[in-house]
Amino acid sequence: MFKINISSIIFSLKNLKKTLFSNLFNTIISLLIILFISKACFNTFEWLIFKADWKVVTTNLPLYAFGSFPPNEQWRPATWIISLLLLSILTLCGPEWKWLRKNLLKVWVGTIPIGLYLLYGGIGLSPIMSRHLGGLTLTILLTICSSFLSLPFGIVLALCRQSSLPFVEKLSSIYIDVMRSIPLIAVLFFGQLLIPLFLPVGIEIDRVWRAIFAFSLFVSAYIAEDIRGGLQSIPNTQIEAANSLGLNQYQIIQFILIPQAIRIALPALTNQSIGLFQNTSLMAILGLVELLGIGRSILANPEFIGQYIEVYVWLASVYWMVCTIMAVLARNLEQKMTINQANF
Amino acid sequence: MRRLVTGIVGLAALLAGCATTNQDNSSRLNLIKNRNELICGVSGKIPGFSFLKSDGSYQGLDVDICKAFAAAIVGDSEKIQYRPLTAAERFTAIKTGEIDLLSRNTTFTLSRDSSGGNGLTFAPVIFHDGQGLMVKKESKISSLKDLANKSICVGSGTTTEQNINDAFESAALPYTPIKYQDLNQVVAGYLQGRCSAMTSDRSQLAAARSGFKNPKEHIILDDVLSKEPLAPASDGQDQKLADAMRWVVFSLISAEEQGITKSNIDEKVLIAKDNPQLKPLRRFLGIDGGLGEKIGLSNDFVVKVISSTGNYGEIYDRHLGPNSEVPIPRGQNELYNKGGVHISPPFN
Numbered sequence: 022m023f024k025i026n027i028s029s030i031i032f033s034l035k036n037l038k039k040t041l042f043s044n045l046f047n048t049i050i051s052l053l054i055i056l057f058i059s060k061a062c063f064n065t066f067e068w069l070i071f072k073a074d075w076k077v078v079t080t081n082l083p084l085y086a087f088g089s090f091p092p093n094e095q096w097r098p099a100t101w102i103i104s105l106l107l108l109s110i111l112t113l114c115g116p117e118w119k120w121l122r123k124n125l126l127k128v129w130v131g132t133i134p135i136g137l138y139l140l141y142g143g144i145g146l147s148p149i150m151s152r153h154l155g156g157l158t159l160t161i162l163l164t165i166c167s168s169f170l171s172l173p174f175g176i177v178l179a180l181c182r183q184s185s186l187p188f189v190e191k192l193s194s195i196y197i198d199v200m201r202s203i204p205l206i207a208v209l210f211f212g213q214l215l216i217p218l219f220l221p222v223g224i225e226i227d228r229v230w231r232a233i234f235a236f237s238l239f240v241s242a243y244i245a246e247d248i249r250g251g252l253q254s255i256p257n258t259q260i261e262a263a264n265s266l267g268l269n270q271y272q273i274i275q276f277i278l279i280p281q282a283i284r285i286a287l288p289a290l291t292n293q294s295i296g297l298f299q300n301t302s303l304m305a306i307l308g309l310v311e312l313l314g315i316g317r318s319i320l321a322n323p324e325f326i327g328q329y330i331e332v333y334v335w336l337a338s339v340y341w342m343v344c345t346i347m348a349v350l351a352r353n354l355e356q357k358m359t360i361n362q363a364n365f
Numbered sequence: 366m367r368r369l370v371t372g373i374v375g376l377a378a379l380l381a382g383c384a385t386t387n388q389d390n391s392s393r394l395n396l397i398k399n400r401n402e403l404i405c406g407v408s409g410k411i412p413g414f415s416f417l418k419s420d421g422s423y424q425g426l427d428v429d430i431c432k433a434f435a436a437a438i439v440g441d442s443e444k445i446q447y448r449p450l451t452a453a454e455r456f457t458a459i460k461t462g463e464i465d466l467l468s469r470n471t472t473f474t475l476s477r478d479s480s481g482g483n484g485l486t487f488a489p490v491i492f493h494d495g496q497g498l499m500v501k502k503e504s505k506i507s508s509l510k511d512l513a514n515k516s517i518c519v520g521s522g523t524t525t526e527q528n529i530n531d532a533f534e535s536a537a538l539p540y541t542p543i544k545y546q547d548l549n550q551v552v553a554g555y556l557q558g559r560c561s562a563m564t565s566d567r568s569q570l571a572a573a574r575s576g577f578k579n580p581k582e583h584i585i586l587d588d589v590l591s592k593e594p595l596a597p598a599s600d601g602q603d604q605k606l607a608d609a610m611r612w613v614v615f616s617l618i619s620a621e622e623q624g625i626t627k628s629n630i631d632e633k634v635l636i637a638k639d640n641p642q643l644k645p646l647r648r649f650l651g652i653d654g655g656l657g658e659k660i661g662l663s664n665d666f667v668v669k670v671i672s673s674t675g676n677y678g679e680i681y682d683r684h685l686g687p688n689s690e691v692p693i694p695r696g697q698n699e700l701y702n703k704g705g706v707h708i709s710p711p712f713n
Contacts, residue, residue, distance in 0.1 A: 084421055319419075
């Protein structure tokens with residue numbers, strides 16, 4: 022084992038010599054580039070470890086995570102985020118427990134009502150107003166709720182666009198085209214600033230939910246197109262076969278079309294949800310203190326003035342971590358689905 | 366299908382209801398009282414004026430003004446919902462009723478006050494500011510003229526941007542504005558050396574400078590480009606709320622004029638109650654005269670305000686005084702009898 026390793030290292034070194042140091046010119050260029058890269062790495066690490074003052078991050082950790090959630094209730098969002106994290110790990114490992122493996126999807130969906138209950142309170146827990154939500158909690162809430170709402174809406178739109186009824190088909194095409202031609206920030210502005218203008222004085226939709234609805238309306242148009250791509254790639258013969266088996270319209274959609282369309286559209290859907298997660302940072306310029314917004318508020322604290330780089334590097338790494346978790350989960354799901362497909 | 370029809374009918378009814386309730390001229394003041402909570406628009410991003418503390422609470426001069434309003438209107442200075450707003454969305458937020466009032470470093474100008482402009486109404490000025498320029502000492506720039514052909518960092522969508530343009534145009538000097546979305550980005554741009562100077566209100570320059578690693582290496586030029594009277598604002602249609610806000614701010618100033626502070630307010634109330642001849646004090650503290658009710662507040666609103674936030678001088682010292690984290694000399698913001706411009710009309 023060890024021998025093979027050494028020989029492979031020698032081989033790769035030889036390879037390296039052949040590609041990078043074959044003549045004088047190449048050697049000089051390679052050396053310069055290596056010097057440049059190591060200098061850059063050195064400076065970065067020097068800054069990260071010695072120069073940067075991470076106090077702006079360490080003293081404000083609860084703020085980044087929970088916003089201005091009341092301190093003695095912070096276990097609630099913490100429980101939610103940790104359980105989401107554990108569930109992700111569990112999903113990746115592939116649980117041994119058969120019941121859980123079967124109902125994994127239901128457990129994931131179940132985290133939404135549990136999360137909402139924990140965050141907003143109600144029976145048995147003290148109620149919390151949504152203005153207290155903030156930081157990573159709010160970012161995750163926005164992402165999860167919007168994707169959960171936009172998926173069914175997107176599927177319905179995609180099916181309507183395939184419909185044989187011209188009215189339904191046109192309506193959904195118009196909706197999709199209009200939504201795709203408006204920038205997301207305009208939709209969010211509409212949701213945050215104009216909807217309250219149309220509602221009567223007494224009735225108010227919470228601003229967090231306005232954001233969630235705006236995100237869902239926007240993203241569902243894109244999801245609809247992704248799903249339509251999936252639907253169109255299913256050969257017509259399958260529908261004919263299903264018809265001849267005596268399945269009705271709904272059964273065909275439920276058992277034949279949707280499962281396959283979603284599987285095909287999965288990479289695109291992953292893209293959407295990661296994009297959605299990052300787009301929630303747009304809410305910072307609309308006054309919601311989600312992860313980016315809270316970072317910008319912390320920067321105004323006289324104690325931490327001027328520590329932009331630390332805060333933004335920290336925020337970037339948090340965004341990177343969450344996006345990576347989402348991407349890894351989706352890849353895992355794709356692999357499992359291909360295995361299932363092979364079993365057909 | 367029937368469901369769809371009932372849905373549409375319901376929506377139509379909702380919209381119709383909306384049209385009728387909008388016509389009814391009930392003041393926002395009653396709405397705030399019924400809600401038992403004030404929704405106050407703040408910046409949340411200006412050191413000394415409003416910012417988020419590590420424990421998640423808002424603090425600053427603008428925030429204390431919100432607290433004074435809440436104490437007067439709702440009766441409790443803690444019953445406030447803060448809405449962090451950016452400069453671009455602040456007026457829309459008032460117009461849509463998203464917030465009750467704005468206490469967010471807003472410059473009082475004609476076009477913002479007028480019904481032909483932004484249609485707001487301003488409460489009395491709570492902080493007199495002026496736009497200035499900050500440069501690095503080593504750059505040897507000492508006046509506006511030295512900045513010809515240089516680049517200047519400026520926040521976009523504010524009066525700041527307009528003022529710097531006016532100043533350079535009237536002096537016929539060319540310059541390059543580098544625009545950022547908010548002050549913290551302007552500061553970052555300036556510190557990273559993207560521009561030779563940064564411009565903003567002098568108070569904000571001082572606040573920003575106090576956080577620099579070497580504050581002494583930066584100087585604020587003597588040129589003052591503008592008057593920037595910063596004042597809380599509310600919807601111009603709503604006279605009742607505007608009146609209440611106006612007199613809450615005046616009560617803060619008047620209390621300082623009379624030497625009434627957070628610590629001696631209870632004592633002053635007792636003195637006023639015992640001495641019927643102290644007519645002005647009794648009117649001010651709401652024992653006689655029923656002044657509070659005339660503006661839709663309780664008669665003792667001054668007592669509530671002062672006992673929760675203190676007078677104007679106390680608020681100023683707490684956030685911008687010499688011992689605070691963002692010291693700004695009081696200068697114009699002193700009382701009229703100490704060389705400043707703050708004065709309260711009589712409480713009669």
